[in-house]
Amino acid sequence: MRSKKIVRLNANENFYGCSSKVLDAIRKKIPEVNFYPDYHPSMLESEIAKRLNLLSSNIVAGAGSVRIIEGLIYSLVNKNEEVLTFDRSFAMYRIITEGQGKVCRIAKQKDYINDINNLLPLVNKKTKLIFIDNPCNPTGTIISHKSIEKLLKSIPSSIFVVLDEAYSEYVTDKSYPDSRKLFENFPNLIILRSFSKMYGLAGMRVGYAAGNEKTILKLKESRIPYPLNYLAIDASIAALEDEKFVSESRKKNDAERTFLYDGLSKTNLRTVASQANFLFVHFDHNMEKENLFASLLTENILVCDLSIFGFDKCLRIGVGDRKINTKIIQCASEI
Numbered sequence: 001m002r003s004k005k006i007v008r009l010n011a012n013e014n015f016y017g018c019s020s021k022v023l024d025a026i027r028k029k030i031p032e033v034n035f036y037p038d039y040h041p042s043m044l045e046s047e048i049a050k051r052l053n054l055l056s057s058n059i060v061a062g063a064g065s066v067r068i069i070e071g072l073i074y075s076l077v078n079k080n081e082e083v084l085t086f087d088r089s090f091a092m093y094r095i096i097t098e099g100q101g102k103v104c105r106i107a108k109q110k111d112y113i114n115d116i117n118n119l120l121p122l123v124n125k126k127t128k129l130i131f132i133d134n135p136c137n138p139t140g141t142i143i144s145h146k147s148i149e150k151l152l153k154s155i156p157s158s159i160f161v162v163l164d165e166a167y168s169e170y171v172t173d174k175s176y177p178d179s180r181k182l183f184e185n186f187p188n189l190i191i192l193r194s195f196s197k198m199y200g201l202a203g204m205r206v207g208y209a210a211g212n213e214k215t216i217l218k219l220k221e222s223r224i225p226y227p228l229n230y231l232a233i234d235a236s237i238a239a240l241e242d243e244k245f246v247s248e249s250r251k252k253n254d255a256e257r258t259f260l261y262d263g264l265s266k267t268n269l270r271t272v273a274s275q276a277n278f279l280f281v282h283f284d285h286n287m288e289k290e291n292l293f294a295s296l297l298t299e300n301i302l303v304c305d306l307s308i309f310g311f312d313k314c315l316r317i318g319v320g321d322r323k324i325n326t327k328i329i330q331c332a333s334e335i
């Protein structure tokens with residue numbers, strides 16, 4: 001008997017796959033994989049730069065934005081300096097910082113939001129790098145253009161602020177920062193993006209940072225040769241070109257995110273309104289969380305039990321299509 005395919009809603013990948021143009025680009029390149037890729041992925045960097053109206057010297061690409069995060073901490077933060085982020089944020093900021101023997105200070109969120117007012121009092125002479133994921137993983141919430149501007153105005157320009165916009169393409173809220181515009185006035189701002197989410201290329205491992213030339217040069221100098229594989233470079237360029245795929249995925253996600261949020265909000269569970277492609281659900285008791293996780297799994301739906309990242313009593317549930325979301329709501333209402 002063949003077992004049913006698991007619906008993976010645990011890692012915030014694009015539920016709808018990737019663009020068919022990306023698959024065509026990959027197929028075209030497969031017969032040439034005996035060759036090394038570009039020593040530096042300059043073609044991709046220049047395609048990204050064009051879209052941001054920047055120079056390729058402002059862009060560094062790497063094997064997933066997590067590699068860029070590692071490079072930022074490695075090349076910008078000395079041993080006696082500190083990283084600052086929020087308690088519920090992408091766990092890798094803290095894990096990588098501590099892995100490099102450096103200190104990561106943690107500010108508290110307010111109502112599941114990365115509240116700048118809680119972060120500012122923790123800025124000190126040792127602070128060198130601030131990571132803000134916007135939307136935040138795991139809560140899906142965003143902070144506004146005004147909040148980021150306030151932060152940038154309140155701190156010395158010697159502190160780098162990394163705005164991690166891995167899920168930016170999913171955002172529909174108009175208060176979302178125009179980070180490119182902010183960069184004009186604040187050269188200590190670094191914009192971080194990923195091809196793993198909306199572009200559907202998680203398996204290809206591609207991410208990038210945009211920042212001032214001096215900072216980007218440091219990152220380029222510290223990366224290994226051939227940072228992106230042969231297929232990933234062309235796949236990412238094709239992904240950038242297919243704007244229709246992005247806008248259609250955004251539209252579908254937006255409608256289904258609302259449907260899932262409304263449905264879950266009618267149950268007893270505390271669900272946080274999200275701007276990403278996942279929802280954060282907080283439980284009063286661990287047992288409730290485990291029951292929902294298990295009942296979804298019997299329906300072949302895999303979600304993320306956030307205890308693996310040290311967040312207790314909560315699940316992160318990726319947004320699926322109408323059929324899947326209806327099943328999730330039904331399971332949640334039976335808890």
Ligand SMILES: Cc1ncc(COP(=O)(O)O)c(C=O)c1O
Pocket residue numbers: 011012063064065066067090133134135136137164166193194195196202205206207
């Ligand atoms: C906020 C955030 N930043 C960065 C990443 C890393 O993405 P990748 O390394 O696949 O580009 C993730 C992955 O889940 C994420 O949620």
